[in-house]
Amino acid sequence: MPHSTLTPVFTGLRLGLHALLLGLVSFAVVRAYLASSATAPFVVLSGVAFVGVYYAGARLGRRIVGSGITRGGRRLAYAWLGLLTAIWAVLVWLSPEGAYLVFPLFFLYLHVLPGRGGVGAIVVTTGFAILALGVHSGFSVGGVVGPLIGAGVAVLIGLASKALRQEAAEREALLAELVSTRQQLADTEREQGALAERARIARELHDTVAQGLSSIQMLLRAAERDTPEPGAGYLRLARETAADSLADARQLIGALRPSRLDQGLGAALRRLGEDQARRTGIPVEVTAGDPDLPMDEQIALLRVAQGALSNVARHAHATQAWVVLRVEGDRVALMVTDNGRGFDVERAVAAPESPSFGFHAMRERVQQLDGTLSVESQPDEGTTITAELPLTLSGAHA
Numbered sequence: 001m002p003h004s005t006l007t008p009v010f011t012g013l014r015l016g017l018h019a020l021l022l023g024l025v026s027f028a029v030v031r032a033y034l035a036s037s038a039t040a041p042f043v044v045l046s047g048v049a050f051v052g053v054y055y056a057g058a059r060l061g062r063r064i065v066g067s068g069i070t071r072g073g074r075r076l077a078y079a080w081l082g083l084l085t086a087i088w089a090v091l092v093w094l095s096p097e098g099a100y101l102v103f104p105l106f107f108l109y110l111h112v113l114p115g116r117g118g119v120g121a122i123v124v125t126t127g128f129a130i131l132a133l134g135v136h137s138g139f140s141v142g143g144v145v146g147p148l149i150g151a152g153v154a155v156l157i158g159l160a161s162k163a164l165r166q167e168a169a170e171r172e173a174l175l176a177e178l179v180s181t182r183q184q185l186a187d188t189e190r191e192q193g194a195l196a197e198r199a200r201i202a203r204e205l206h207d208t209v210a211q212g213l214s215s216i217q218m219l220l221r222a223a224e225r226d227t228p229e230p231g232a233g234y235l236r237l238a239r240e241t242a243a244d245s246l247a248d249a250r251q252l253i254g255a256l257r258p259s260r261l262d263q264g265l266g267a268a269l270r271r272l273g274e275d276q277a278r279r280t281g282i283p284v285e286v287t288a289g290d291p292d293l294p295m296d297e298q299i300a301l302l303r304v305a306q307g308a309l310s311n312v313a314r315h316a317h318a319t320q321a322w323v324v325l326r327v328e329g330d331r332v333a334l335m336v337t338d339n340g341r342g343f344d345v346e347r348a349v350a351a352p353e354s355p356s357f358g359f360h361a362m363r364e365r366v367q368q369l370d371g372t373l374s375v376e377s378q379p380d381e382g383t384t385i386t387a388e389l390p391l392t393l394s395g396a397h398a
Helices: 007-034 040-060 071-094 096-112 116-137 141-226 231-256 265-280 295-316 345-350 357-367
Strands: 284-288 321-328 331-338 372-377 383-390
Touching (some): 007 040, 007 096, 040 071, 071 096, 096 116, 096 141, 116 141, 141 231
Antiparallel strands (some): 321 331
């Protein structure tokens, strides 16, 4: 698991389990010698074998008992746990103090065995521990209730630990997605800023250098007609030079404009619909004029359409999509609609903790231009995403 604030907790639990197991084995061995039991040497051998097998498996870590292991690794984990249980059974039969080792075994069963297998193993070993204690010391209330309470506590702790691990994994995945999406949003904003700046430079070149060269060319043409040779030749050369410079300026302006928008936003949306239909097989009907919008607004609306159609392809399970661009009063509106399965907007988009970062990114892009973005959807009734931007004074109706 990636490092998180809960990593020290899991590390502490793991080290505590190691220490508990080693302490209980040592207790069983020491008790056997203090009691001068004839089975003391066998208790020592069993205890050493138990610790050796346990730590051999622990050193292999996730390759044996971790999640997501291969089928062969899972079989090896089961074999390791079975051998550990068999050694424990021998130790319990030799010394009643070995029964206490069943408590750390409970956690291993819950961790290694899937589903109800872990609980089943706990029930079986608890019954064996009660039987062994009864054989050694006679059956008593404490000999029965003690293992049962230990089993119950272990199950509760194990389930709580499992839930905590799952929550930590989900938090790590959510954090990784958030960091990745934030980086994508930053990259998109940088791209949008660069495109907007290039568009601004293109407009400035068009309104200053290109217009000036065009005016110079017309003035030189007029002067050329009224000037006798050889002065007319110099004017002709100056006019041709101005014409060449004007062509270079126009080429530079064209290179600075976003390639998709070189023929206007309406044409860009139609090409986007054709590309989307070709790549995904979902027909996209585009109804769009060519309103005279600033380049940054054209880029924003094009990006919203791209994001919305991407969501249609990935999530909507739609068979048809529509893109409509139109001017409504003093605002320009872009609507992307599909006939897919839809969703609960309040839960998936509007909630602050929503994982739908794509919608939030589109909304932030539109809000940066004093616009609004809305999402309308119902389960099994399709989805409509509408982006509205203010129509500038220079904007003309499509």
